[in-house]
Amino acid sequence: MSATTAAPVWTKMRPKQGALTRLFDWKPFLAFICLLPAIGLLMTFLTYPLGLGIYLAFTDTTIGRSGIWVGLENFIWLADDPIFWNAVFYSVFYTAVATVGKFALGLWLALLLNQHLPMKSLLRAIILLPWIVPTVLSAIAFWWIYDPQFSIISYLFVDVLGVRDTNIDFINTAWPARWSLIAANIWRGIPFVAISLLAGLQTISPSLYEAALLDGASGWQRFRHITFPMLLPILAIVMTFSIIFTFTDFQLVYAITRGGPVNSTHLLATLAFQRGIPGGQLGEGAAIAVSMIPFLVFATLFSYFGLARRKWQQGEGND
Amino acid sequence: MTEAAAVNAPAPKQTNSSTAQAEMMSWDSRSRRVALLYVPLGCFLLILLFPFYWMTVTAFKPNAELYDFAQHNPFWISSPTLDHIRLLLFNTAYPKWLMTTMLVSVCSTVLSLFASTLAAYAIQRLRFKGSGYVGLAIYLAYLVPPSILFIPLATMVFQLGLFDTPFALILTYPTFLIPFCTWLLIGYFKSIPFELEECALIDGATRLQILWQITLPLAIPGLISAGIFSFTLSWNEFIYALAFIQSSENKTVPVAILTELVTGDVYQWGALMAGSLLGSLPVAIFYSFFVDYYVSSLTGAVKE
Numbered sequence: 345m346s347a348t349t350a351a352p353v354w355t356k357m358r359p360k361q362g363a364l365t366r367l368f369d370w371k372p373f374l375a376f377i378c379l380l381p382a383i384g385l386l387m388t389f390l391t392y393p394l395g396l397g398i399y400l401a402f403t404d405t406t407i408g409r410s411g412i413w414v415g416l417e418n419f420i421w422l423a424d425d426p427i428f429w430n431a432v433f434y435s436v437f438y439t440a441v442a443t444v445g446k447f448a449l450g451l452w453l454a455l456l457l458n459q460h461l462p463m464k465s466l467l468r469a470i471i472l473l474p475w476i477v478p479t480v481l482s483a484i485a486f487w488w489i490y491d492p493q494f495s496i497i498s499y500l501f502v503d504v505l506g507v508r509d510t511n512i513d514f515i516n517t518a519w520p521a522r523w524s525l526i527a528a529n530i531w532r533g534i535p536f537v538a539i540s541l542l543a544g545l546q547t548i549s550p551s552l553y554e555a556a557l558l559d560g561a562s563g564w565q566r567f568r569h570i571t572f573p574m575l576l577p578i579l580a581i582v583m584t585f586s587i588i589f590t591f592t593d594f595q596l597v598y599a600i601t602r603g604g605p606v607n608s609t610h611l612l613a614t615l616a617f618q619r620g621i622p623g624g625q626l627g628e629g630a631a632i633a634v635s636m637i638p639f640l641v642f643a644t645l646f647s648y649f650g651l652a653r654r655k656w657q658q659g660e661g662n663d
Numbered sequence: 664m665t666e667a668a669a670v671n672a673p674a675p676k677q678t679n680s681s682t683a684q685a686e687m688m689s690w691d692s693r694s695r696r697v698a699l700l701y702v703p704l705g706c707f708l709l710i711l712l713f714p715f716y717w718m719t720v721t722a723f724k725p726n727a728e729l730y731d732f733a734q735h736n737p738f739w740i741s742s743p744t745l746d747h748i749r750l751l752l753f754n755t756a757y758p759k760w761l762m763t764t765m766l767v768s769v770c771s772t773v774l775s776l777f778a779s780t781l782a783a784y785a786i787q788r789l790r791f792k793g794s795g796y797v798g799l800a801i802y803l804a805y806l807v808p809p810s811i812l813f814i815p816l817a818t819m820v821f822q823l824g825l826f827d828t829p830f831a832l833i834l835t836y837p838t839f840l841i842p843f844c845t846w847l848l849i850g851y852f853k854s855i856p857f858e859l860e861e862c863a864l865i866d867g868a869t870r871l872q873i874l875w876q877i878t879l880p881l882a883i884p885g886l887i888s889a890g891i892f893s894f895t896l897s898w899n900e901f902i903y904a905l906a907f908i909q910s911s912e913n914k915t916v917p918v919a920i921l922t923e924l925v926t927g928d929v930y931q932w933g934a935l936m937a938g939s940l941l942g943s944l945p946v947a948i949f950y951s952f953f954v955d956y957y958v959s960s961l962t963g964a965v966k967e
Contacts, residue, residue, distance in 0.1 A: 369869045375789045379797065382782035382841050385774075386804050389816065390838045394807060396815035405818070437818050449707075465706075469954040474711055476950050478899040481939035485714040487719065488932050496717060499732050534711065574729040584806075592808035595901045601923055613810035613902075620814045621906050630814045636810065644806065 400630035407624040418631035428632065431610040436639070438526055438611060439591045445530040446586060447579075450537025450590065455571075458545045468539060475535040483599035486528045490514035515601055515639065518608035525609055528596055537582060544578035545571065580648055587643045592636060612636050670776065715943075716956030721936035722747055729933055747852040747933035748941070755923065756912055757938065761827060762914040764898060765945075770833045772893040775840035776886065782841070783848035784874055788860065798849060805842035812838070813906045820907050831907040834916070835898045843896070844889040852878065898946050916942040 401418060405411030409619040422428045453471070462466060474482060489496055491514075498511040548571065556566050594613040596627055597603065603618060604609035610618070612632055620629020721729065723743040728735040735741055785791075786798045799960045816835055817826075824829040853876060863873045879886070904915045911923055920938040924931060 365869055368871055371870075373791055374870055375785045375791045375794075378781040378785035380791065381778035382801065382845060383797075385778055385834075385837050386801065386841060389819075389835050390807060390812065391803055393812045393815035393819060396819070397811060400815055452703070455709050456700055456707070459700055461704075462698075465955070466880070469951070470708065471711060472950075472954075473715065475945040476895055476946055477715070478901075478917045478946065480899075480901050480921055481942050482714055484920065484935055484939050485718045488936060489714060489717060491932075494730060494732070494932075496737060499737055503732065531710070534707075550848070588806055588808060592810035594810050595917075597768065598901075598905075616810070616814065617906070619901070621817065626814055626818060633811045633814055637807075638966060640806075640808070 360537045397630050399636055401634040402629055402631075403627045404481070405626040405630075407621075407626060411627050414627070418628050420627070422631060422635070427607045427610065428615065430607060431612050431615040431632075432635075434522060435591055435611045435636075437522070438529070439587060439643070442526050442529040442533065442590050443583065443587055445526070446533035446537050446584060446590075447583065449530065450534045451541055453534060453538040454541035454545055455567075457542050468542070472535045474532050479532060479595040480599045482532065483528060483596045486524075486531075486596075487515075487600045490524050492516055516605055518605060521601055521605060521609050524648060525597055525600060528600065529590065529593065530655070532596070533586060533590070537586065540578065542577060544575045548574045583647045584644050586648055588640055591639060591643060668937060718936045718940050718943075721743065721932055722940045723937075724933060726933060730805075747931075750931075750934050751937050751941065757916075758943070759912050760914055760916045760919040761941075761945075764917075767829050767832045767836070767904075767915060768897040770829075771788065771840060771897045772890055773838035774833065775844055775893050776890055779841045779844035779848055779889065780879070780882075781845070783845045783852055784878065786845070787849045787852040787955075788857075788878070789870075798845075801842050801845050805839065805846065809839060809900075809902050813902050816903065817906050819948050825915075826907060827909045827913055829913065831895075832900075832904055835903050835907070836900060839900075840893045840896060844893060847889050847892070848882065848885055849927040851882050855881045884956060887953060891953050891956060894949060895946050908939040 354607055366596045368377070400411075402413055402415060403411035404414045404417070406545035457464070457467065457471075488494075491633045492511060495511060495514060497514075498508075501508045503510060513520050552570050552574075553566060556570055561569070591611075592613050592619065594609055597611050597614050598617070601609045603614050607615075612635065616629045616636075618629075619632060624627070668928045690699045720738070720740060723745070724744065725742060728737075728741060732960070782797075782801065786794045786801075820826050820835070825834070859875050859877055859881070860896050863877050868876070897916065900915075901917050904918045905922075908914050908918065914923065916938075920935065922944060924935055924938055
């Protein structure tokens, strides 16, 4: 039975196909269909809102009332608002300090992990934990660590080590609160930087180090002239991402201080949220959010072209 | 525990030190190695893990111990209690929040995996004119942060009548999941030999058959890591969930803990920490099963 039916099938070049099958096998149509879900979702919920956000920034929309075009009024109003300028200052400061901290410590951790260690994969898994756990939940843990009365760090310094007499004031005055938030952000950012840079370190060929050792290079010279230049391309990409997501950070600040004390720790994102959603001034909130865009574009271009200059000058294809 | 690991570590090192030293290419003495490697590494581990330890300890501590450092050593629990967890599970809507978060994460993960697999296949394998630009555009979409989008999205969600429903989150989460997954899967499809598909084409398979029967089974590790990334990212998402959800029973875990459990001036630290611990556990467990996929795809994605 099977032998008799198999014979005619063999003689055919291809099985007969219905019109629908052939339509789905037609490359342009198939490519269109395949791209439709992704592009459709992104256009509807990313590109359109991006344009809508820029439009809203020039209107006086509030919740429940569609606004009218007011031109630059929102921005002129913001330019006279010291809280806005404080948020701009703190966003830049927060991004700069946290990025430096994250990359210095993350690079150090990556260099440590790049050595011969027992249980390396377990170590890497453990180190990624702060990055996996929901930011808000670890931020709440930091909030508790920074508690004015029952802070464990204060306990350590006052009662165990005896170096201080009073509890440390973490989040109740402006500058300590700013530094405490930066510390929490660095804590959360180290694992991602370390694991990404570790991947970069592992691609560097050991023969380069052997050659340098034969030439009598010291440890610092090997780092300065081999590790660092070879790491630059990855560093540029990771740093671009890190700067963008630190500058637009929302969760840590919202969870720990909500912009307080006295609006001193507002980032642009938290200020936009506070004015836009609970405050109901959607137009003004959108204006604050839109004012992040120039900073982001500048930071991206700076870190990408600044750090990837070498690759770019050599005329290799950009990604 | 981690400190013990770091201290015990040098012992096995000693047995194969001759080979290890040759590979290390530097001639560090053992004490120097401890000072420059194990001590800093131990400090890193201590600092990175301490907040989790503190979270766990607080979650199981009775209130009497929690607020009395003089009588009890705060680093340890003398009489562990499940009171905070009981309070959380039976006196709040915590189980409901967990279910909502799970629903939203699973649905948005499935949706974005579906969309980004097709998109990655089209960009990497169908190679139409301009496919490179489409890929670049999707990559650039990843650089648009949610903090810029939440206000216009809030007005859209309101107009579409999705405000305060899980659909608002299921439909908006793919905006940051799809670019990442597509990017990751493009890299993965690139590693699958094209010859396999050509063989199938010669054998008379249609392109959809090729995708379904050849490319996808080979890309399962890539799909798994994209799935893990999407799941953890949507579990961790905060700003959309905060802006689009109002009623208590529809909130996701991160938002609910911050807005529903923090009441008045006296914080229930025990319950807050228990909630954070329980909210972190699903992601941590999920992650621990697939940690190798996770690390390799993270590093692979960065290398791309």
